[in-house]
Amino acid sequence: MQPDSALYRARRRRVIEEMGEGVMVIATAPEVPRNRDTHYPYRHDSYFYWLTGFNEPEAVVVLVAGKEPRHILFCRERNEEREIWDGFRYGPEAAREAFAFDEAFAFDTLDTELPKLLENQPALAYVIGREMAWDTRVMGWLNTVRGKARGGVQAPTRLVDARVWLDEMRLVKDGHELALMRRAAEISTGAHRAAMRAARPGGYEYEIEAELLSAFRRGGAEAPAYTSIVASGANACVLHYVFNNRPLADGDLLLIDAAAEFGSYAADITRTFPVNGRFSPAQKDAYELVLAAQAAAIDAVRPGNHWNSPHEAAVRVLTQGMVDLGLLAGEVDGLIESNAYTRFYMHRTGHWLGMDVHDAGEYKLHGEWRPLVAGMTLTVEPGLYIRPADDVPEAFWNIGIRIEDDVAVTESGCEVLTSPPKTVAEIEAWMTP
Numbered sequence: 001m002q003p004d005s006a007l008y009r010a011r012r013r014r015v016i017e018e019m020g021e022g023v024m025v026i027a028t029a030p031e032v033p034r035n036r037d038t039h040y041p042y043r044h045d046s047y048f049y050w051l052t053g054f055n056e057p058e059a060v061v062v063l064v065a066g067k068e069p070r071h072i073l074f075c076r077e078r079n080e081e082r083e084i085w086d087g088f089r090y091g092p093e094a095a096r097e098a099f100a101f102d103e104a105f106a107f108d109t110l111d112t113e114l115p116k117l118l119e120n121q122p123a124l125a126y127v128i129g130r131e132m133a134w135d136t137r138v139m140g141w142l143n144t145v146r147g148k149a150r151g152g153v154q155a156p157t158r159l160v161d162a163r164v165w166l167d168e169m170r171l172v173k174d175g176h177e178l179a180l181m182r183r184a185a186e187i188s189t190g191a192h193r194a195a196m197r198a199a200r201p202g203g204y205e206y207e208i209e210a211e212l213l214s215a216f217r218r219g220g221a222e223a224p225a226y227t228s229i230v231a232s233g234a235n236a237c238v239l240h241y242v243f244n245n246r247p248l249a250d251g252d253l254l255l256i257d258a259a260a261e262f263g264s265y266a267a268d269i270t271r272t273f274p275v276n277g278r279f280s281p282a283q284k285d286a287y288e289l290v291l292a293a294q295a296a297a298i299d300a301v302r303p304g305n306h307w308n309s310p311h312e313a314a315v316r317v318l319t320q321g322m323v324d325l326g327l328l329a330g331e332v333d334g335l336i337e338s339n340a341y342t343r344f345y346m347h348r349t350g351h352w353l354g355m356d357v358h359d360a361g362e363y364k365l366h367g368e369w370r371p372l373v374a375g376m377t378l379t380v381e382p383g384l385y386i387r388p389a390d391d392v393p394e395a396f397w398n399i400g401i402r403i404e405d406d407v408a409v410t411e412s413g414c415e416v417l418t419s420p421p422k423t424v425a426e427i428e429a430w431m432t433p
Contacts, residue, residue, distance in 0.1 A: 005100035007176060008053045011169070012063055012071050015051070018165045019065035022123030025114065026051060026162060027060045027134060041223060046355040047127060047166050049264055054099055056089060058107045062117060072117070073104040111137075115144040123158040125165075163360070170354060171361035172375035177354065178408060180263035181377060185406050185417035187219030188259035188267040192420035195230075195258075196431055199275050201250035205230040209244045212258045221260035225267060226357045228258035232275060236400025237385040239347060248275045253283055255400055259357075266357045268379050269418050270404035277431035282395035284424055286384055289321035290401045291423065293382040297349050301380065301407050301414040306369035311349035314382040318345050326393050327386065344386055350379040353406055376409045377417075 015024065028048040032040045044055045051061050056075060064070040078091035096104035105113055118124060118141055126138055145155035173181065191212045198211045209230045216224060231241040232248050236255035248254065252275050259267035272287065274280070279287060296317045297310035319341040322328040327344055328335055335341055352359040354377060364370060381404030388397040406417040421430040 004053065004176070005098060008051060009071065009100040012051055012061075013069075014169060015165055016063050016065040016069045018169075019063070019123075019125065021066045021121075022125060022156065022158070022160070023065070023117055023121050024063040024125040024162050025060060025138070026126065026166075028054075028057060031057045043223070044264070046170075046264070046360070047162070050166070050170055050355060052099055054090075054095065055264075060107070060110060062114070064117065064121075066121075071100070071102045073099065073101045074107045074110050074113070075104065077106045077108070111141070114141045118142065118145050118156055119148070119153050121156050123160055124156040125160040125162040127163060128159065128161045167360040167362065170359065171352065172373060173354060173377055173408070174375070177265060178375075178377070180265040181267070181354070181406070181408070182417055184221065184225070184260055184262035184265050184267040185269075185419075187216060187221050187262055188225075188269050189418055189420050190219060191215035191258065191260065192256065192269055192271050193430065195256055196271070196273055196421065196427065199248060199254055199273070199277075199431070201248055201275055203248045205232055205235075205244040205246050205248065205254075208248075208254070208256065209258075212256070216260040219260065219262075221262045222264070223261050225259045225261040229256065229270075230258070231255045231400065234387075234398040234400075236272065236402075237387050237398060238400075239385070250276050251280065253399060253401065255402055257402065257404065264355050266353060266355065266359075267406055267418060268353055268357050268381075268404060269406070269420060270381055270383075270402040271420050271422070271427075272401045272403065273421075273427045273431065277428060279424055279428070280395075282393075283399060285325060286386070286396060286399050287401055287424060289318065289325065290382055290384050290403050292321070293317040294380055294403045294405070297380045297382060298405070298407060298414065298416065301372065301378070301409060303372055303374055303409060303411065303413075306371050307363050308369040309372075310378075310380055314349045314380075315341060315345070318382060318384065322384075325396065327396070344384055345382065346385070347381075347383065349382050350407075353377045353379050372409045374409050374411045378407055378409075379404055380407050381405075 026048050029045040034040045058076045060074040062072040075095050076089050092104035194215045195208050195211050209228050227242045230244040232254045233252040235241045254275050255272045257270040259269045293314040297314040300309040300313040319332050319335050352361045383402035385400045386396045408415045421427045
């Protein structure tokens, strides 16, 4: 697919304008060996891809801000032998044209060319502290420039974390990004529907994971957006359970937290449903409490509210419900103030979503929760996790429930992007043979 070079060049131009002066250097992710002669499936760095649309490894984008702005790409050269084994490479010249760069150089020249680009520049921006090897390499470039001081050459005197600008720009999605996220959500919604239909007592968690992965690829997704959680019974009370190897037992709930990545943008969905297709009375009571908490949280996603508003709404509903179900005793305000509710609900109600599942962007500005604005995308995912204990009604033991959807803030409220069956009636109807 031909890249939308104008889109990526416009993003780079925004960054250059925000910088004012100096040089920004952003590298893509390295290839990671899995074992002898094989690598883990490659996935580019999100910052790099957001700026370039270029998905080959061994690549760096350099943006020079100032009176004469420059967009520069370093990438691998064409290599007929390696392309026989590994596939097509653009090479610098073709990449320069296809991705709208002013200049392009071979990746192998990086250590020679970068010091030249840093000469007499006031500032250098890169993603500081993420990889020690990269920090060391950057320091080497700076030291090379400092070594020319007697000749009147000056090295950058300021180091800036590039995330200062890039995180804020990535936080508010444009129409192109939202379209990709809607498609990721659509593919992931279909996968959850397939998983619900496939679940049955006597099967295994990994069989359901296989249904999810198959549906992702059939829908055109590049890969799962993260490691799938397929957690039945007591496993649903383990927040990041990923073994996915337990038999599915009649009477258990199955919690699935899984979604696809499409066009380098992630979805993130969780659904919880009975393996046998019918909720028990206790499961239904707990489930409808979490569903009510999610509805309250989604209602709080709108411009003018702050980031924490959905969490506050969910916590209030959940805490009142915990009292009603006999899980907690006391006044709701006091239980919230003392964090007593965290015994059964110990995580936040959401996170930013985009190219990364936990996407770029600060949650507070100047010590205050930041206000929501149109174009922000986030998850809304309250839960309830009830482990066996002497003071917990036995009917609720090992019930783990999370309900998660992806939500985009709009000018007047919000848009829920994900739509697998969610109410008790919808789930039971969908799972009826």
